[in-house]
Amino acid sequence: MIEERAAWVEMLRWHRDAGVSEALVEIARNRYTEQEKAPPVLQTTQEALAPKPAPKPVSKPAPAAEQEPDADSLAIADARSLAKTAMSLEGLRSALESFEGCALKRSARSLVFADGNPEARVMLIGEAPGAEEDRKGLPFVGRSGQLLDKMLAAIGLNRENAYITNILPWRPSGNRNPTIREVEMLRPFIERHVELVQPELLMLVGGVSAKSLLHTTTGILKLRGSWTQCQIGTQSLPALPTFHPAYLLRRPGDKGLAWRDFLSLKQRLDAGAAEESS
Ligand code: URA
Numbered sequence: 001m002i003e004e005r006a007a008w009v010e011m012l013r014w015h016r017d018a019g020v021s022e023a024l025v026e027i028a029r030n031r032y033t034e035q036e037k038a039p040p041v042l043q044t045t046q047e048a049l050a051p052k053p054a055p056k057p058v059s060k061p062a063p064a065a066e067q068e069p070d071a072d073s074l075a076i077a078d079a080r081s082l083a084k085t086a087m088s089l090e091g092l093r094s095a096l097e098s099f100e101g102c103a104l105k106r107s108a109r110s111l112v113f114a115d116g117n118p119e120a121r122v123m124l125i126g127e128a129p130g131a132e133e134d135r136k137g138l139p140f141v142g143r144s145g146q147l148l149d150k151m152l153a154a155i156g157l158n159r160e161n162a163y164i165t166n167i168l169p170w171r172p173s174g175n176r177n178p179t180i181r182e183v184e185m186l187r188p189f190i191e192r193h194v195e196l197v198q199p200e201l202l203m204l205v206g207g208v209s210a211k212s213l214l215h216t217t218t219g220i221l222k223l224r225g226s227w228t229q230c231q232i233g234t235q236s237l238p239a240l241p242t243f244h245p246a247y248l249l250r251r252p253g254d255k256g257l258a259w260r261d262f263l264s265l266k267q268r269l270d271a272g273a274a275e276e277s278s
Pocket of ligand 1: 124
């Protein structure tokens with residue numbers, strides 16, 4: 001008997017030293033008979049013995065119309081109404097300057113609106129400004145821009161006869177990829193930009209531009225090189241997705257494919273010019 005007591009005391013001491021300070025259940029449970037029931041939930045003895053609270057009334061979710069719109073939905077609505085009221089490119093630039101819904105604006109140094117000739121037959125749309133573009137306030141003026149200029153020059157285009165902009169007018173800090181949220185929030189502005197310029201042809205430079213303006217999740221490797229119709233508002237414009245020059249700087253082996261795209265653009269421009277003069 002004394003030995004048994006000593007063994008219990010020893011066991012309690014062992015539990016105490018292991019940090020066990022509370023007994024959760026005092027009544028032994030027959031777990032063989034519990035197997036068919038719902039998984040057990042640990043209860044203290046007080047909880048087990050306490051009267052069961054009355055079931056809470058099931059509260060119906062508030063009807064959608066009564067829910068507060070979140071900050072992103074408000075920003076998108078604001079972007080839409082600002083973009084819609086812009087009746088000129090200057091008006092669109094001012095609309096972007098007054099838009100406060102996108103945090104990129106606060107980390108960027110400049111609003112990078114566009115470069116080139118808004119009367120041009122072709123409009124190129126890239127992704128977002130990089131560090132150099134942010135410094136200068138102009139699209140495609142860094143290393144990628146120099147390569148783009150060379151590819152354009154090879155088919156007789158430059159900033160006098162082409163118009164260049166980006167999906168995002170502000171640089172994402174650290175040159176990170178834009179988020180879907182940012183692209184969606186700023187979409188009304190780039191769409192209005194295209195409506196105001198009314199180019200004959202679009203070149204979508206890189207995956208972000210192609211995917212967002214063509215409303216697809218297909219990657220640029222599949223999209224590039226095939227002309228497709230891009231629906232913007234009531235306009236439907238022929239658009240050619242191509243690789244981004246930053247990608248070509250990393251993968252120069254793919255420049256041949258990009259060269260084919262630029263030749264295809266030249267053929268379309270030449271064909272359109274020939275049609276007009278006949
Ligand atoms: N990459 C882009 O997509 N746009 C720029 O303006 C510069 C780099």
